[in-house]
Amino acid sequence: MRIWLIICGIVFGLNVQAVEIRQFDDPAKQQAYENLVKELRCLVCQNQSLADSDADLARDLRTEVYNIIQSGKSEQDAVKFLVDRYGDFVLYKPPLKISTSLLWLGPFGLLLTGLVYLGLLARKRSAGRKNEPALTEEERLRLHELKKRLEG
């Protein structure tokens, strides 16, 4: 009996998560809040969003975001609040700036380079085929002979 209690405790215990209860007076605000905390990065454990992180700072920042949204301000205001203090780093989706242009345009540049390379390669191949010397009379006769023999 006791062993089963322990097993149940382990199995169901895994589902326990640190979730604060946040009361919103408007479901739209709740949606905005939930979107935001998923999109914003926790500074302490950098590969987690504010929503995922259990760090003390993440909790404080969630509270700040909650207060901003609950007071009726927009999502942009909440994002601005954090970017003003922590820089673009808090955004998982960084804005397009000169310093981030490589990040945004780099993959397309690589794709373009690849396509150009592929095009050049294809061109070279087809050009190479055209330049193949024509068969001499003797060769043609031999080819004819071989074909005949193969087709039986």
Place this chain on the structure above:
Amino acid sequence: MRFLIPLILFIVMVGFLAVGLKLDPREVPSPFIGKPTPAFNLPQLADPNKNFGNADLRGQVSLLNVWASWCVSCRQEHPLLLKLAKQNILPIYGLDYKDEREAGMDWLNRLGNPYTVSVFDADGKVGIDWGVYGVPETFVIDKQGVVRHKHTGPITEESWQKTLLPLILQLQKEGSPT
């Protein structure tokens, strides 16, 4: 020449990786560099009836060191701060971040107090306004009250000699506020 292509690609990749190795992901560039200090006005740690704010930071080059009694790296940094305080190069102000007043006072009494003044940020709101994400953090503030540098993590002898001290000396030479 063709066989050089993979070699060149390899060298380029190694170059990127080498740069990546040297970058510290914990060093998040502070958006405050070159901007006036965020406004704050907090009770002092030693005396809750007295306040200290960003206006008090004007007039001379200073350090603002964010610390807490619960912070392990702060303890590591502490002896160096004490040493710097003795050298009297510039005032070091402390921001006791998300701490308890008694624990903070106890820490200073036991280990020594390098701070000209420490302010007490119980709920960490001022810390957030300063973009604090990992204590200890140290800001260099110039005579005009503009943040000029941020050091994340404990100050080491090396970072002091190489970065902080030269910057401080240079800022002290700059003209006084008009």
